[in-house]
Amino acid sequence: MSGDWLAARVIGHRGAAAHAPENTIAGLARAAALGVAMVEVDAKLSRDGIPVLFHDDRLDRTTNGKGPVAQADHETLSRLDAGSWFGPAFAGEPIPTLAAAIAEMTRLKLALNLEIKPCPGRERETAEIALAVAQAHWPADRPPPLVSSFAVECLEVAQVAAPDWPRGLLLERATPGWDRLAQRLDAASVNIAAGMASAVAIAGYRRGGRRCLAYTVNDAMEAESLLAMGMDAVISDCPDLILARLAGRRPA
Numbered sequence: 604m605s606g607d608w609l610a611a612r613v614i615g616h617r618g619a620a621a622h623a624p625e626n627t628i629a630g631l632a633r634a635a636a637l638g639v640a641m642v643e644v645d646a647k648l649s650r651d652g653i654p655v656l657f658h659d660d661r662l663d664r665t666t667n668g669k670g671p672v673a674q675a676d677h678e679t680l681s682r683l684d685a686g687s688w689f690g691p692a693f694a695g696e697p698i699p700t701l702a703a704a705i706a707e708m709t710r711l712k713l714a715l716n717l718e719i720k721p722c723p724g725r726e727r728e729t730a731e732i733a734l735a736v737a738q739a740h741w742p743a744d745r746p747p748p749l750v751s752s753f754a755v756e757c758l759e760v761a762q763v764a765a766p767d768w769p770r771g772l773l774l775e776r777a778t779p780g781w782d783r784l785a786q787r788l789d790a791a792s793v794n795i796a797a798g799m800a801s802a803v804a805i806a807g808y809r810r811g812g813r814r815c816l817a818y819t820v821n822d823a824m825e826a827e828s829l830l831a832m833g834m835d836a837v838i839s840d841c842p843d844l845i846l847a848r849l850a851g852r853r854p855a
């Protein structure tokens with residue numbers, strides 16, 4: 604492995620969620636077409652333990668299925684349409700396995716922020732299996748993925764299972780004791796909700812060489828100001844707007 608794991612200052616959220624259905628192969632392709640170098644995706648398990656890209660605990664919002672993901676076998680998941688809800692142009696877009704998504708990222712030369720998003724109660728097995736699959740498929744000659752999670756148990760598993768891969772501690776609010784936790788997890792980054800950011804807070808999160816990333820930043824002026832305050836990268840549904848602003852161009 605070589606190079607900096609943080610490949611970009613602008614990271615596509617769930618692929619490029621404003622432009623294509625989240626956590627799909629079409630979303631990865633769209634992100635790459637927009638000039639994005641790094642994407643964030645969410646990984647969880649089917650009932651029978653296959654890691655797939657999926658955000659919610661339930662199928663209802665983003666597929667034509669219903670019910671908890673944790674109760675659906677991969678065979679069932681593989682037949683669902685995860686694109687029509689977003690737009691007719693994406694009809695039939697499947698829920699990808701993590702393995703298929705990594706193959707596509709490799710082809711597209713996308714760097715990865717792999718958010719482990721366990722269904723409640725499945726923290727340990729989700730991290731163990733998702734990381735085993737990621738390690739089996741991620742090309743050894745590319746910078747390793749950032750492994751991020753809100754679930755401390757997932758990061759603890761990552762610390763043992765993939766010690767050389769950077770870990771990102773996700774926070775949704777200012778959390779007392781976050782620094783001890785980040786230290787214990789040897790976190791390479793703290794990934795905060797954008798509303799938690801100020802110049803002072805960012806400097807605190809970055810102390811000791813840690814990176815600070817912010818989600819989900821969809822306003823180009825806000826992104827520019829966060830980056831000017833010292834934020835290392837922003838995670839965005841519309842990375843193209845932010846890339847254009849940073850380059851001083853009009854959005855395409």
Ligand code: G3P
Binds near residue numbers: 616643658773819838
């Ligand atoms: O990893 C950043 C962001 O994706 C965390 O929140 O709910 O969009 O997965 P969420």
Ligand code: MG
Binds near residue numbers: 645718
């Ligand atoms: Mg996420």
